[in-house]
Amino acid sequence: MRFQRLLITTLLAGFISSNPPAQAQEDLLDSLMPKLGDEATSDTVATLVPEVKSVAPGKPFSVALKLQHPAGWHSYYLNSGGIEKSPEIKWTLPEGFTASELQWPTPEVTDGLFGKSFSYSGTPVFLTEITPPANLPAGSTITLKASAVWQICREGQCRDEPKDGPAKFEIALPVNASSEPDPTQVPLFAAARAEIPQPAKDWSVTAETSGTELRLRLKGVTADLSQASLTFIPDYPFIALALDGAGLTRDGDDWLLTLKRVTKDPVLDQPVPQGKEIAGVLVGKSAITGESKVVQVPPTKIGKAPAAPLSLAAFLPVLGGMLLGGLILNLMPCVFPVIGLKIMGFVQQSGQDRKKIVLHGLAFTAGVLISFWALSGVLFALRSAAGPGQEIGWGYQLQNPWTVLVLMLLMFVMGLSMYGIFEIGTSVTSVGGKLQTKQGVSGSFFSGILATVVATPCSAPFLGAAIGAAIALPPFQFFTAFTAMALGLSLPYLILSIFPKLVDLLPRPGAWMESFKQAMAFLLFATAGYLLWVYVGQIDLDNMLNVIFGLTAVAIAAWIFGRWHSPFRSRRVKTVALVLTVLFAAGGVKLAAPPAKSEITWEPWSQARVDELLDEGTPVYVDFTAKWCATCQLNKKRAYPKEVVALMKERGMVLMRADKTNPDPAIDAKLEELGRSAIPVNVLYVPEKDPVITPELLDAGYMKDLITREVPLPEKK
Structure with a gap:
């Protein structure tokens, strides 16, 4: 027996390490397990038993699938807890008849080869409710046909049953005006129904998720569950078994049972799909009397746990962290080119009207605040709508390749402009704009928006703890925290605009400004390169050549625009230049666009x-x-x-x-x-x-x- 256990483990470990497709893994397990299970002394004896001698139109009745297992062998619950197969029954019914899903008895929690299993030993009975149509004619005879398969295991050995294919059953029943119970089967069906868990009558269950945790909230429970050994047997494989009261806490008048997610199959090393509802069986055993109580948790949609507000003492460090993080972002390559160019604008304004300088600072700050509120609003909506197991964070918009492509092209084109390949208006980029004009104020506002957009890729490494805390906050504290971050990003500009004498300490305008502007271009090119690295990781390295050619086409478009779409060119030349610019730019974007996912595997x-x-x-x-x-x-x-x-x-x-x-x-x-x-x-x-x-x-x-x-x-x- 030990040799067989070692053989299964060794074969599976070697097979899993090669990581073949899931279907191939299933095929191996199907072929492996029956061979190792041939030592059974006898087969399971299966019978299909109706609870009635005759059926009546429209009146439901039950049919029992009884499996009498060989000594020492067991079958499995709806969720086996591992890779084993649960019993399945397929019905072929007369027209108008319907069959319910199998009704599962409470399973035992046993030790399996790869962890805990949920199984049935002895003679489990599985009920199915059959409903005849209301217009079923009396005096006729109906025939119910079914086929069933199951798997039995013991001590690491498993096999599929029946060996020669599905077990076939056929039941013929007469139709009368009223249904006639079969008295000989009353004890069987009474015992089977007693084994099927039922929902609690005096308390209710809700399910919620908080971060990576799942929680069952038990409401209206009058008993002291801390005095009971509470076990939760899940119906779904993405929920782990909660054994002997682990994770059970008191929350006011409610009891909370914290459950762990299963994200990867420990045997097949494959991701486990995360569901949107919780269901299972709660088994409570009194520590004093030893009496057990079984309660069914019906399919319950997983909701969001309400975010608890932080106390002022706990919230202030979060605000401070977000403010400091916003200040740090001014030094990042993603943001500094924009901020540096705005400082150049201060230099150009030295000695001018202080009110106008302050106005530009306020416009920049407004751009940062509004864009932060917009992005954090989207983040809040995504957080609220996120499904079970889905976590949403700041900067997650960069998981969308189209977002990364747009940002990459924006950084690349701005770099080309700053290097002098072409010039674009200050109302669009605020580069070199005249800040004392209305257009300049608009440019300052846009610079605030742009600084926010390009700041998000840089924020995660420096703001991880603060953002992680802020994302879990209730609405008011959530938006207050991100407002602090926005103020941190805009604070240096705002201070320089309010105290213009500080600007006088900066170097005077001169030829160095063109060199400075071109130097800033390399920071933008570096940012575009970083975004290219992110983008290629999303679309696959094999598609990188298309992106390079696309960026080249965009650069050609910028060069044509700068060379031939200048004010001293004729209208005809500018028209041709504009057409060629659009063609090359569109072609470049098309080349660089995220490709359709390849269906070919090498x-x-x-x-x-x-x-x-x-x-x-x-x-x-x-x-x-x-x-x-x-x-x-x-x-x-x-x-x-x-x-x-x-x-x-x-x-x-x-x-x-x-x-x-x-x-x-x-x-x-x-x-x-x-x-x-x-x-x-x-x-x-x-x-x-x-x-x-x-x-x-x-x-x-x-x-x-x-x-x-x-x-x-x-x-x-």
């Missing part, structure tokens, strides 16, 4: 893997490629549209990529064996056929013809 190439697949009868397609190979990149765009990928999947092909971006002796040796010295090289291997080396340039038509001609359809099993 494995890393190795000759050993190719030989293994061919021995199994699987066709293989190998792409010998490199990042620096321009023709290879062209082939990727032309040769593998959706219809070609669908054809490859239909024929059961495995696709492999031999990447020689960096030197690889094994790839070089294989190319020499194929008689090729340069890439691209694409090879189709079909079992029992010679390899087919494709032409260098590929297109979808050639690929469809090649696959259809050379790769046979897999045989149906």
Whole structure:
């Protein structure tokens, strides 16, 4: 027995480490477990029993699936607690009949091979309620058909039952004006119903989430649950078992049971989908009398836990942290170029009307405040609407690749403008604007908005603790905290505008300002580069070349605009320049736009893997490629549209990529064996056929013809 336990663990560990698709994992487990379960001394005896001798039109009745397990073996609850299979029954009913879901008895909590399991030993009984139609004619006979499967396990051994396929059942019942119970089955159904947990009559249950926690709130409970050993058996695999009162606390008149989420399957190493409701069974056992009480928690939607306001003493450090964080943001590369250019504006205003200088400071501050309120308002709405297990944070807008693309293009284009490739109006960017004019005030306001937009990528590393605390606050404290952050960002500008004598300490205007402006361009280029890194991580590295070409096209558009759309050019030249600017800019954005998710999956190439697949009868397609190979990149765009990928999947092909971006002796040796010295090289291997080396340039038509001609359809099993 110990050897079998060790064998299962070793096989699963080695299999899981290779991380194959979930279906392949299921297939392995299905094939593995029955073989190890063949030591059972006998099979489960299954019977399907109706509680009535006859049925009546429109009157529901129950049918029991009784499973008598071999000694020492057990089956499983709706949620097994692991990877084991629960009993399933499928009905074939006469027209108009309906069947309920299985009604599950309270399971036992037992030790399984990979943790706690929820199981049934002995002879569990599962009820199904059948409802006949109201117009069922009396005097007829109806036939109910069903098929059932289940799994039994013991001490790390499991097998599917029945061995030869689903158990088949057929029940014929007469139809009378009134239903006639079967007296011989009354004890069976009474005992089965007693085992099915029912909702509490005197108290209610609600579910809430707070951060990563799930909580059951028990309302109206008069008993002292601290004197009971309370266990929660979940119906869903994303909720962990709560055993012996763990996580149980008192909250006023309510009891709170804190539950842990299961985010990853411990056996298959796959993510566990997070649900939107909680359901399960509460089992309470008195520490004094030993008496047990079982209560069903019906499917309960998970709501948001109300945020508790902080005391003033606790809230002030949050405000201070947000204010300090806003000040720090002025030194970040994401923000400093904008702030630096505004300081240049102060230099230009030295000695001018103080009221106008203050007006610019207030306009900048208003831009920061309004944009912070808008962004924090969106964040608050997302927080309120977030589903279970979804956490929303400041800067999370950068999870959207379109947002990152827009910011990247904005930083890149502003950098080109600051470097002198072209000039854009101060009403749009406030760069070099005349701050004493109305247009300059608008520019100051826009600068405040822009500073906020570009600040969000920088804020997370420096404001993690403060923002984390602020996001969980109730509405008033939430918006107050983000207002403090906005004031921190705008404070230096505001101080310089209110006390213009401080501006006099800055250097006087001169030729150095153009150099300073161009120097600021490199900070913007650095920010655009950072955003490019984020963006490529979202759209996949293989698509980076398109983004580079897109940015090049945008730069050409900016150069054309700056070179030929100047005031001293003729109207015709400016019109042509504007048209070319729009074409290049639109083309650049289209090239850089987030691509559709590729449906093609490549494995890393190795000759050993190719030989293994061919021995199994699987066709293989190998792409010998490199990042620096321009023709290879062209082939990727032309040769593998959706219809070609669908054809490859239909024929059961495995696709492999031999990447020689960096030197690889094994790839070089294989190319020499194929008689090729340069890439691209694409090879189709079909079992029992010679390899087919494709032409260098590929297109979808050639690929469809090649696959259809050379790769046979897999045989149906």
